[in-house]
Amino acid sequence: MRRILKKALATAALIAFAAGAQAKETVVWWDFLSGGDGVRMKSLIDQFNKEHADSIEIQATTLEWGVPFYTKVQTSAAVGEGPDLMTYHLSRLPLGVATGTLREITPEELKAAGFSADNYAPANWKAAQVDGKQYAIPFDIHSVVLYYNKDKLAAAGLLSQDGLPKGLDGVDNFHAALEKLKAGGSEYGVSIHSAAGDSQWRIFYSLFSQQSGKFLSDNGKFLEGDNLDKAVKATSVVAKWVADGLAPKSTDYPASIALFTSGKAAMHINGVWEVPTFTDLAKQNKLGFEWGAVQLPTFFDQPATWADSHSFAIPNRKGKEISPEKLKAVLEVVKWMNEHSLFWATAGHIPAFSPVTSSDDFKKMQPNATYSTLAKTAVFDPSSKLAGVASPVYDAAGNFLMPAINGELDPQGAMEQMRDDLDGQTE
Template sequence: MKSFLKMALLSTALLMPAVAQAQEVVTWWDFLGGGDGVRMKALLEKFNAEHAGKIEIQATTLEWGTPFYTKVQTSAAIGEGPDVMTYHLSRLPLGVSSGALSEITTDELTAAGLSGADFAESNWKAAQVDGKQYAVPFDIHSVVLYYNKDKLAAAGLIGDNGLPTGLDGVDNFKAALQKLKDGGSEYGISIHSAAGDSQWRIFYSLLGQQDGQFLDADGNFLSGDNLDKAVKATSVVADWVKDGLAPAATEYPASIALFTGGKAPLHINGVWEVPTMTDLSAKGELGFEWGAIALPTFFDHPATWADSHAFAIPNRVGNEVSAEKRAAVLQVIAWMNKNSLAWADAGHIPAYSPVRDSEEFKTKQPNATYSILADTAVFDPSSVLAGVASPVYDAAGNYLMPAVNGEIDPQSAMEQMRDDLQGQVE
């Protein structure tokens, strides 16, 4: 009998380490395709290799935009879905209002080695709804000004520091566009004038530079003098198109082609096109030296539209993520941020300040040059109607885009945009 007990105790002792070290499997959803998808896959593989036997991420990539967020909402409501997922901060209000997202507590963040002090203030605040944390930012992605250094130098628009100069101010910028066009370019600047989301990003930047509020604290769109500021922001781009300095009714690919083909020395686009320019340049297919900087200051102070890819935990009804699983998820989130230097290769700015402030990041160009956007970013209004693939973006396509192309005057466009959105909340 004693021999039997000794063997039983020995067997139990041998089994205990295996139980204590049981691998936690984390189910992951993202919407990352193209270069973003390739880079995220590399990070996932690196994480799994470093955490073998402890945590394994099992990842699935779903369709970007409305299909992704619809699936998140429906799956959370029936207790299914992932343990962690990528999420745009601009979509948080809708996710919270639908009950699809779980609050992340300060204690959980602290246990994972994260805090709000590790992120730019506006970026961290954009991850909250009503003062509660529902996501952790991973990057800051914004629009920037791409430039053809050769043509700007010929026009005297490159300063002693090798960067564009003389572009601040509405009148100065327009004069620079005219000078570039007069120098032989088809346009001074290329923009996606047939893309409502692209026009929203420029518009919201110029509105922010005037301290304009698209949505006030009382839930009113373009109230008071905010309407006048919106008209001014819209008129800036409309004037470029009207005077032939920017192309009218131009789709996304065609706008990029104008810049890469040397027909427009300036181009406004998201940081996500940095890999495109880098690859073309490396292949010798660009034909000129290029760079990218933060948008010029057209009005009172620097400000640029921004959003963030972030990490969120679904609120799975009746099948909540366990405490152990949540701890593993927070470890995943913290690791991703602390290893986000590689993510910057996609053009993004790391949200995690220690990485953004590192010497390694400062060698990444042009990212390091426009990384000041972390301090001047203006995030989309906190509203269930705002964010990517939202009614606000639809309204930009219906009113802002036609105004830019001269089909509606800016005043009427902004009034109609205001009334349309206000009607959706009343």
């Protein structure tokens, strides 16, 4: 009897062990995605959960974008709470590392999960590192692009036979094109968010980087040496558009978009995230013209475009570190999301995972495939805890760059004040 009982207990233990080994892993997920991004991510999460019903379940929560999100992540990680996985802007990595909020993903862990730098644009992969250590895995590249009204550009002789703009490279050529478009009946040659500091930073940093500018020197100083002159040049270009009536003055985000969609502005500079807006309006026959989007023209010495990335990161929870089993599940989630990022591209983004961007399906996706060339020359925000989304650098852009664009400050004085303001915050 004892022998039978022992055998029964051993069998029960084996069954319990097997059940435990096959238990479903729960991945607690936080993101900051709203609007079209939020809808698309929810769809991807639902699809993942259906395909992994027996092994992994993502339990997702969406928090407020910007400072509130990063503050909550930092405070929760410090007390051992928070998610297993979260979305994170690569531009905010330096602050996350400096505050101990982010967990390194080691080369061994990346290799075991099947991640390779070869599958990502070099600048994008590097932006996911701080001091050579990996703290995130990129999901996309999102940047500013030049939207254009094909009808108006064609009438002005600025459209090539393949439907792409021509004659826009160079500061003088672009300015002349704006004048030609205005003379042809457009209220503005280009609409910009001249009342939005973050939008102006993206244009500024593109033009600044086209001059090989270095916003933050290796010694931690901002706009040091001739970089100040390059910053003044970049600022002066956009300020002249506004001063000459070729771009609108003190115009907010919605109004700037409306100028383009109404046909009052022939071109528009904005993020790739507005592609769904124009796509939907065109499908509803509410646009009234054919549109396209391309990489920003090369105004100075070399092509360069401001960029950031939505990425995936793991919080460094004090006293409640992630287990090997949970880490395996988390990295499986990230890998799956990258492999299925073609759907994410419908939000206008460029997938970070190159096997997706090199696929036939992506090459047919317009205008994404056309402007995806910018990934090769994308420039990410300076690697600093003062830089990135909702950062002191963005605040300084609102306080100094934006007034300079609108003629309220002299570009030289504005850049000097911006430099001094940021240098003062490093002390």
